[in-house]
Structure formats: C-alpha cells, structure tokens
Amino acid sequence: MAIVKPFKAIRPSRDKVALVSSKSYEAYSPAELGAKLDFNPFTFLHIINPGYKYHQEITGEQRFEMVHNRYEEFKENDIFIQDSLPSFYLYESSDVNNTFCGIIAATSVDDYNKGIIKKHEGTMQHREELFENYLKVTGFNAEPVLLTHKDNSDLDAIIAKKKLDRPEYEFSTTDKKLHKLWVIFEESIIASIIDVFKDTSSLYIADGHHRSASSALLAKHLTDDNEHNTGDEPYHFFMSYLIPESHLKISEFNRFVKDLNGYSADEFLVQLDAHFRIENRGQQMYKPSKKHHFSMYLNGEFYSLYLRKGSYHFTDALSTLDAEILFQTILKPILGIHDLNNNNRLGYTNNTLDSLSLKTNVDNGTFKVGFGLIPITVQEMKEIADAELKMPPKTSYIEPKLRSGLTMYEF
Template structure:
C-alpha cells in the first residue's frame, strides 16, 4: 500500500515560470551556465549557484548551502515564488520531440522507503548521501522530484485525462524544444480518488533519483531523533516525487568506450573474444543489437556483431542475464583488466541517441581503442532485479524523463 500525499507546493508565478525553471545545475556546460546567470535574473540557477551574486565561483560546504537558503528566501520575498494555500497534487506533462510523459507530482513516504514499498535498483555512494542530506538540512527544501514508476492504473489515468481537458496552470516551451504543462489538482474528491488508487499499488520503483531519496530518508531519521514530539506526519517524513506509469518510461542503454586493449593487438583481442562470442565482421555497416545478449563493437575501423555463446556462459540469477553484466564478466574484467567499472580511468560511459554513430566517432578520433553497444533493458528487467533483492550494475540504464527544477518546491 503506497502512501502518496498532496502537499502545498511553493511555485513560480505563472508569468515567470518559463524563466525560473531550469534543468539540473550540473547539466549545463560552463558557457551556457554563465549566459543564463548573466542574462536571466529569475532563473533558479541563481538559487543553487548563490556565489554568482558575490562574483565567487567556489563557495562550498555549509556556507554554500546556507547561501542557497538565503537566495531562495529572496525569491520568495520578491514574489517570484508563492506557496499554495491548500494541499494539492500536480499533474505534469513534458513533451519532447520524441515522447510525451504525463504523471503526478506528490509527496512520497519515508516509511514506504524503509518498508520496501518504494524499491531501488541502484547502489548509492555514502559520501553523496551525506552531502545531499546536509544540503537538505541547511536549505529546507527540495526543488527536483525523485522519479518513481508504478503499474498503469485506469483510475489515475482517468483523473489525469479529466484535467488535461482543462486549461493548464503552466504552459510553456523551452529552448530544447520541450513543452511543459502543469495542472493543479486541489479538488478534495479528486485528491481522495488519487490517494485511494495509490493505496492499491503494492510497489513503487525508483527510476531516477536514488541519492535524493536515500538522503531524504537520512534527514528524516535524524530530524525524528531530534524531535521529542515526532509523530511521523511532519513534512520531513516525506519527499517530493514524480509518479509516472511504467508504460511511459523511456529507457536507454549506456555505450562503453575503452581507452586501451590491455596490451593486446586487435587480432589478439578478437581471438580472446571468440571464447565467449560468435563474431561477425560488418565492416562499415553500422550494427545495432536487436536481441538480448547481442552486442555491437567497433574496433580498428570496423563494426562487429557479437553473439553470446550460451554454452560458455552460465545464467545464475537475474543480474547475470543483463547484457551490461555479461559484458563485464566476459570482456571488461577478464580480457581488458577493468575490475572496478565504477571508478576505472580507462572506461567511459555515454548515453547516445545517434543510432550507434557515437560508437564509431569516439574510436576513429583516437580517443578510445574499442567501443561496445547493447540493447536497452526493459522495466521488467529492472523489476526482476529489484524483486530478487539485487542491484543493477553501474551505468546500465539511462531513464527519461529528466525533470526540471523549481516547477514545484517541497518545503520541510
């Protein structure tokens, strides 16, 4: 039974929302970030980059977090942000040139996270958990929701479609040609219907935002211990999430690029691969895998198709069936000497939508010696891993939608 709670969002005013909302801070290249900070006084980037006001680029730690809080207060004092008077759900639709995503922004329960109603598929780094927990504690708000997915539900879909027939509260497009719409669901009957529908959902899966969710839980635990009157209903016991039906997720693969062949020549490397794979040379013909356990490889100016020899590899659990794990166990570790795929200096992960062209370009320019592509995993693959008590290997999935910051803000 999932607890999905409406909340009183702090939001940009309708006339400024297109100027305020932003992508995640670390996505912007330096020149674009500088331009937005220089020419847009309303961008939320001023809040998360508070040193810009003082011409300081390298403020860190608690000092930076406290300045983030101060810039946020200034945006509220200047009327850029206002808070809704009543708790609400927020239907948010993002349309890209390729996909449309439509779900509900609401508050998730920390208790659901601890009870495994909310399940994760990635390991998190303790240092990042603590850093973001400290950020949340000092700033007192969260401006970017965790992406959660749930089985398609006709009751929730009917409510969403009802509101989509009405004029949205927000309607704007961004320079990347994405269109953003947001509706406010404040009607008590509709709120009750949505809450009850989510109570019937047994499991929610984190699609994106593992560190944000874990850090929110750490903060809640710490604040509960500091609060002698803790009830479990305080705002810090919840974190902002975007609930999206499973059918609307877009899941992409990460390509692998390797800087050297671990002392092998290309011919010697191909001989080593032959132990685990049936190899077809495709020359300049671009090969894209269409089945699981098939891989694309670009080496020494040629494309190759690699087909796993199932007699040479044992499937022991759900994780062992993932193509990213197969590539690690048969190629990256034993042949190329890459033990720690999270921190290895000689491997690069890149999410690419160029139909495999990146596999060729990064090798041809001399930056890498060999590249690998594979088929994306499915939501069922992710659920099989999670429900088996396992974790996905690093850089196995790139999941969309990527959400904008500061469309809705959750305070605690």
C-alpha cells in the first residue's frame, strides 16, 4: 500500500509561470545561463544562483541561506503564491514525439524506508548529506522525484476527466515542449486518487535517488530533534511526480574510454575475442538492436560485438544487464577500470543529445574507443529494484526530465 498525500504547493502566478520555470541548472550552457539571468528577472535560476546579481560565486551554507532569501523575495513579490487547499497537481508535458502525464503529490518517507518505494541506483553519502543540508537551510524542494507505477485504468479515467477542465497553466518553452498543469483540489477526486495508490504495492524511483535519500535523512534528523513529533509533519513526506510505466521513456548511454590500457588496437581486439564474436563494419554505422549485442567505434571504424553465450554466466538480474556485461568483460578485466564512479578515463553520452556521439567523441581525440548499448526496459529496472540490486552508473537516461519551479514543497 503506497501513501500519497495532497499538499499546498507554492507555485508561480499564472501570468509568470512560463518565465519562472526552468530546466535543471546543469542543463544550460554558461552562455545560456548568463542570458537567462541577465534578461529574465523572474526565472527560477535567480533563486538557485543567488550570487549572480552580486557578481560573486557563493558556495556552501552561505549559498543555501541566500537561496532561501531569494525564494522568500519571490513570495513577497507575489511571483510565488500558495494554494489555500491541499491539492494534487496533474502535470503534462508533450512535444511532437512524446507525451508524459502524471500526478505531483507528497509521498511517504516511511514508504521509502520500508521499501515500498524502491530504488535501483546506489547513492553517495556525501551527496545525501549535502542535499539534506540544502533542504534544511532553504526550507523547500522545487524538483520532484520521478516515480513510476503500474498503469491503472481507474487512474487513467480520473486523469482523462480532469483534463476536460481548463488547465491552470498552459505554456510552451523554447525546447518546443507544451506544458499543462491542473490543480486537483476537489475532495472526491483526491480521495479517489488516494484509494488508487492504496492498492499499489510498489512505486519505483526512476530519477531522483539522491533527492529521496536526502529527504529520508532529513526526516530522521528532524524527528530526532522534535520531541513532539506526530508523524504527519511535512518533513515525513517528499514531493514526487508519479507517472505510469507506459509513460517512461528510457534511452541508453554510450560509454567511452580514453586509452586501451597499454594495448594496441589489434591486441585489444584479440582480448575481446574471448567473450565476443566481432565483425568489422568499417564506415557503416552500426547500432545494436538486441540484448547482449554492442557497437564499438575504434580507429575510425565501427564494430559489432556479440556476446558468446558460453563465455559468460548469468547469475542474477544485474548480471544480465548489458552495462554490467560490458563492465565485467571489457572495462574491468581488459581496460583496468574498477571504479565506475571515480575514473577520469571513462566518459558517457546519451543518444538523445547526439546520435553520432559514438563516432564524434572518438574522431575528435577526446576518447580512444566508444561502446554503444541498447536501452534497458522498465521491467529490467524493476527487477533490479525488486532484488535490491544496484545498476552501474549511467545505465539509463530516463525521461521526462522535470522543470524546476513549477510546484514547490515546503518543510
């Protein structure tokens, strides 16, 4: 049984929402970021980059305090308003290729701790502690955790009916996406949504593992500090965007290595032969279409690599993932990469940004060799989470990528 809860979001006024909402800070180039900050006084980027107007780079807890101050200024200037009633928020983003639609709600830290909200990635303690401190000092969260659940016809019907109403927000962004948001404040609809999730045995984190882990850490520490804790305080919940599995889009990451660990190209191919059937494709671009098939780009030529079935043993859900196979058969034993989280010889790109990156990142000399994989499936992601295993980093690039500053959750 999963717990979802309506909340009184802080959000932009209707007339300013298109100016306020932003992509994640890291998604902008320095030139784009500077233009946004110079020419848009309403962008949420001013809140998370509070030192810009002072022409200073501010870090640490001082930055967190200034983020809080900018956030309060946006409220004081009525750029942000707070809903008077606890609500769910139906949010849809679409472009010519995809439509993503789901419910923004408060989800339970207790569900996270019990494993009802399941994870498939590991987290780093220092990042958990850093973001916990950020939440504690700023007092709000503006980026929901992306959770997915089984498709549900009852929920589909609730959403379809609500979408007949005029959205509270409807605006387009420069990446050619249309955004719509409906405020669900009606008690009967709220009750129906809560009931749907009461019958949901598991929710899966698709994106936001550190955000959810940090929220759980914050709840633990604030509970310990509050002798009158009731379990219903806002810090016992964190903001999430819940979408059905059919709305997730998963793309692959290419992997690159800067050198061949002392091997010549011919020697490297000989090493690969122990686990793979290799075919030189020359200049013909090759993309794998099946599990356990890989593409490789080396010395100006494409290769197809097919895993030899008798040379590798599957022991659990993790061992069947192509990213894990690549690690266990090539990256670790041949190229000497043992730590996927901390190795400056290793790089990644996702194919949503550049379908030719496997070639261009090798041809320009940044890397010596590149490997292409097929995307994982939602079912594979769930099997890893159910088994309490952890995927290698950069195994999946999951969409939708959520905008900051549409709804904010205060602690």
